[in-house]
Amino acid sequence: MIDVYSWATPNGHKVHIMLEETGLEYRVHAIDIGAGDQFKAEFLAISPNNKIPAIVDADGPGGKPISLFESGAILLYLAEKTGKFLPADPVARYSTLQWLMFQMGGIGPMLGQTHHFRVYAPEKIEYAINRYTNEAKRLYGVMDTQLSKTRYLAGDDYTIADIAAFPWTRSWQNQGIELSEFPNVKRWHEAIAARPAVVRGVEVLSSARRPLMDDKAREMLFGATQYAKH
Template identity: 70%
Template sequence: MPQAPIDVYSWPTPNGHKIHIMLEECGLPYRAHPVNIGKGDQFEAGFLKISPNNKIPAITDPEGPDGKPISLFESGAILVYLAGKTGQLLPAGDRARYEVLQWLMFQMGGVGPMLGQAHHFRLYAPEKIAYAIDRYSNEARRLYGVIDKQLASNRFIAGETYSIADIAIFPWLRSWENQGIVLNEFPHLKKWFEGIAARPAVQRGVKVLADLRQPITGDKEREILFGKTQYAKH
C-alpha cells in the first residue's frame, strides 16, 4: 500500500530546506504547505497547534509510528524522525549513530543560531552595531573552520557516509557571502559543499516553495519577524 503523503508546513529558509531535502533524498511523498513568515502565517491557530514555538518547519505524518497521525516541530527532531521512519541517512550502529547525532546537535545549537544572528546583524538590523556584526561574523568564521577541519579527514560531516548531519548543515552555508565568509579559505568545506549542492535530491529540495519567497524589505515584515509581534501572546 502506498505511503500517504506527509504534510510539510514550511518556507524556503535553511530550516525549511533541511526537511525538503530529506524528503527528496528518502523518496517519501509529501505536500508542501507555505507558511509565509513575513506575513505572519506562523501565528495562525492551525499552525500553532503543531508548532507551538511558531517556527517552521513542522510536519504531520498520517502514518505515524503506531499507525496513527503524528505532528512534529523542530527541524532536527523531524530529520531524526524521517530517518527512523525510512531507515535512511542515520546509521543503525550505536557508534556511527552518535557520530551523526553530535554533528546534528552542532548544527542545531551552533551553526543555525550563530549564522542566523550573523544574517540578522549584517543584513536586517535597523541599525548597524559594529560589536554585534564583528561578534557573529567572527563566530561564523570559527564554525566554518570547525567544519573545514572535520572535512579534512572525512568525506562527509560525520564520517564516510552521507547523513542527516550533512542535510542539516548544508542549507545554512548557502548564504556564505552574507555571513562575511570567503569560501576559498575553507577548501575542504568548499569541496564538500559543492558535492552536496550537486546532488539531484538537494537541487530539488532547495527549489521547494522558492518561487514564493521575496526579500525582506518592508517595515511590516521586519516587525512581524523581529519586533513585538514575535513576543506577543498567541
Template identity: 70%
Template sequence: MIEVYSWPTPNGHKVHIMLEECGLPYRAHPVDIGAGDQFKPEFLAISPNNKIPAMTDPDGPDGRPYSLFESGAILLYLAGKTGKLMPADTRGRYDVLQWLMFQMGGVGPMLGQAHHFRIYAPQKIEYAVERYTNEARRLYGVMDKRLAKSTYLAGPEYSIADIAVFPWLRSWKNQGIDWNDYPHLKGWFDEIGQRPAVQRGVEVLADLRKPLMDDKARQTLFGKDQYQRRD
C-alpha cells in the first residue's frame, strides 16, 4: 500500500488523481499546511523542502521501500511503476515531459502567485495583482492555442501532463479568468473533469480543507515560520 502525505491543494490532487487513474492501492495521510504539519520532523524526513505531497512506496524499484517528494517526480515515478499515462516511444515521452515541465515551471508557480496576490496578500499591491493576473491569462492562452489542434496537452492521448495541469485550473475564478476567452481549454477542462478517477481524486482529503482565514495559518504559510532554517 502506497502511503501519500498530502493536503487538498492542486499539487496534492495531482498525485491523488494519478493514483486513482492507475488503480494503485494507497492511503492518504493529511498534512495540514495551515497548522504547520509540514514542519514536523517525520514529514521533513521524506520531504526536505517542507512541501506537500510526499510519498512512500513499500515496494520500491529495488523491492525496498522508497520515498520521494515533488509532485512532478511522483507522477513520473508512478507512470514508470505502472506503465500508464506515459508514451513508450521516445518522441511521445518528450512531448509529455515538455508539457509536464510547463506545468511545474509555469502554470503552478505563476497561478500560485496569482492566488496569493489576488486573494491572500494582506495588502493589495496593484502591480503584483496585474502582473500575475496577466501571466495567468497568458498561460491559459498558450494552453488554449495548443488544444485548438491537439486533443490533449501532449498529443492524442491523455497523460500525466493533463493530470498535472487540471487541478490548477479548478480555481480559475480566483485567477481572474473568463472561460469565454479560452474555448478549447474549457472543453478540455470539462472533459477531464468528467473522468471518474479525476472526480474521486479531487475529493481526497477535501472535507478537511478550510478557508485560510486566521492569522496563525497565514503566519505558518506566508510568514517567518515558512522561512525558518531547519536542521
C-alpha cells in the first residue's frame, strides 16, 4: 500500500495519474496547502521542503518502507517499481528523462510563475505578467515542435514525461495560451485527457479544493509563513 500526501494541483495530479495508470494500490491523505497542512511536523517529516506531493511506500526496496518527496523523483520511483512508462532501452530512457527534466526545470516553475502573476498576485505587475506569459508561449512552442515529430514528448510511447507535463497544460487559459495556436500540443493534450486513468487521476481530491483564495490561503502560500523556519 502506498500512502499519498497530496492536494489537487498539477504536481499532485502527476502522482495521482501515475498511480492510476500503474494500478498500484494507494490511499490519499489530503494536505490542504491553503490551510497550512504542509507546515505540520508529521508532513515535514516526509517532505522537508513543505511541498506536495509526497509518498510513503510500505513495500519499498527490499520490502522496507520508503518515503519520497518531489514529484519527479516519485514518478521515477513508481516507474521503476512497476516497470511502466520508463523505457528500458537506453536511448529511449534518456529521451524520457530529458523531457521529464524539461518539465521539472521549465514547465513547472515557469508556468507556476505565470499562474501567480496572472491570477494570484494582489498587484498586477505588467512586466512580470508579460515576462512569464511570453515564457509560457515559448515553452508551448518547444513542445509543439517536438510533438510535430513524435506522438508523445519522448517518442512514440506514452511515458512519465507526458504524465509530468500534462497536468500543467490543463490550465492553459490561465497562462495566456490559446491552445489552437499549438496544434500538436492540442492533439497530444486531448489524447492524454481522454485516457481513463488520467480522467480518474485528475479527480483525486478535486472536490476538496476551494475555487477561491481567501486571506489565510494567500498567507499560507505566499506570505511570511512560507519562509519561516519550521
